[in-house]
Amino acid sequence: MSQAATEALDYGQLFHQAPAGYVVAGTDGTILAANATICAWTGADAGALDGTRVLDLMPAGDRLMFRTHAGPKLERDGHLAELSLELLGPDGQRQPVLLSITRTLDGPEPRDLMIFFAAPERRRYERELAGAYRKLEDAEAERTVLLQEARHRALHDPLTGLPNRRQLQASLLAALARAAGQRHRVGLLFCDVNNFKQVNDTLGHAAGDEVLEHVARMLAAAVRGDDLVARYSGDEFVVLIPWLAHSEELAAVAGRVRDCLAGAFTVAGAELRLGMSVGLAETAVPADAEAADYPELAKALLFAADQDMYRVKSEMHGAPLASLR
Numbered sequence: 001m002s003q004a005a006t007e008a009l010d011y012g013q014l015f016h017q018a019p020a021g022y023v024v025a026g027t028d029g030t031i032l033a034a035n036a037t038i039c040a041w042t043g044a045d046a047g048a049l050d051g052t053r054v055l056d057l058m059p060a061g062d063r064l065m066f067r068t069h070a071g072p073k074l075e076r077d078g079h080l081a082e083l084s085l086e087l088l089g090p091d092g093q094r095q096p097v098l099l100s101i102t103r104t105l106d107g108p109e110p111r112d113l114m115i116f117f118a119a120p121e122r123r124r125y126e127r128e129l130a131g132a133y134r135k136l137e138d139a140e141a142e143r144t145v146l147l148q149e150a151r152h153r154a155l156h157d158p159l160t161g162l163p164n165r166r167q168l169q170a171s172l173l174a175a176l177a178r179a180a181g182q183r184h185r186v187g188l189l190f191c192d193v194n195n196f197k198q199v200n201d202t203l204g205h206a207a208g209d210e211v212l213e214h215v216a217r218m219l220a221a222a223v224r225g226d227d228l229v230a231r232y233s234g235d236e237f238v239v240l241i242p243w244l245a246h247s248e249e250l251a252a253v254a255g256r257v258r259d260c261l262a263g264a265f266t267v268a269g270a271e272l273r274l275g276m277s278v279g280l281a282e283t284a285v286p287a288d289a290e291a292a293d294y295p296e297l298a299k300a301l302l303f304a305a306d307q308d309m310y311r312v313k314s315e316m317h318g319a320p321l322a323s324l325r
Contacts, residue, residue: 021087021097021116026109029054038116041097043090054114057087059094070101074112078103084119096120157231159209160216168230168238169298175242176294180285187241187250187282189257190305191219192313194275196235199267207268214267215274218260223253238305244282254278277316279309 015022021038025031034049042049042057055063062085074080080101086094097116104111155167163171175186193215200208212235219229219237228240239257244250257278264273281304283297 023054023114025054025112025114027112041087041089041095059086059088062086074101074103087116160213160231162216163228163230165230165232168240171228172240172298173294175240176285176297180287180289183287185244185282185284187244188301188305189239189254190279190309191237191239191257192277192309193235194277199272203268203270210267211274214265215261219257222256222260227253247282250280250282254280277309277312279305279307279312281305281308
């Protein structure tokens with residue numbers, strides 16, 4: 001046997017008996033030659049893959065990945081290393097492999113030399129890693145939701161869902177800081193539900209809770225979009241009006257707040273008519289005010305609105321201020 005024939009035989013044996021899958025393909029993906037290993041993996045007879053497409057050996061998902069990832073990189077760089085995918089085998093079995101491709105320009109036409117390495121451990125590792133990453137993402141999403149819920153609970157009243165005193169204080173300080181720079185005024189309404197104690201005493205606390213929820217909804221509907229309604233304590237609510245150009249605006253919002261409970265509504269089978277005592281206060285913020293001044297300004301504004309509310313109650317009932325506490 002000549003040396004050339006011997007070399008051809010050696011190369012043929014090396015090609016077909018290699019433990020890796022060897023494929024020679026045209027640049028359009030048409031298989032020109034495939035070794036015995038890849039024929040065994042795919043369940044094809046010797047020579048049966050010639051003339052078929054490399055993409056037909058892959059599941060749909062890997063075909064898409066090959067087109068979008070491998071194809072452009074191969075065109076750009078002329079080579080591709082360790083692309084993880086699967087080959088379709090007999091009876092729907094799948095063979096995890098790592099694919100490396102080199103595009104050679106030797107000969108009359110370019111050829112793609114493909115080597116498929118069996119990689120069951122690599123595929124399992126990738127799946128486990130992907131599963132662990134999904135679990136981590138799920139845990140982080142759950143943690144984010146829990147943190148948001150915790151922040152919401154910390155800043156909102158559990159019964160009405162309105163901002164609580166803590167949120168009111170933070171919003172009031174922020175409004176005062178903005179007013180200092182923009183030279184507008186800040187207003188507050190201190191609101192108390194009239195005859196609320198009578199509801200609790202005659203209909204029970206569950207009915208009282210229904211009334212407070214109703215009041216919260218009506219107040220939220222009565223104010224402007226940028227105004228904030230907070231439950232201050234018990235049957236007391238505060239409306240923060242962060243931007244006042246004129247005092248008439250404060251009076252207009254207060255009028256809507258008083259009117260929001262004018263109609264009758266039914267709770268625990270009883271028809272109720274409850275009014276609202278509303279105290280008003282507003283303040284300008286000196287242009288030279290500093291952050292340390294805002295808590296005192298906020299405290300003074302709340303106190304003034306609270307006192308005005310008790311003045312309204314005193315006039316309404318003709319009773320001394322102390323008896324209304």
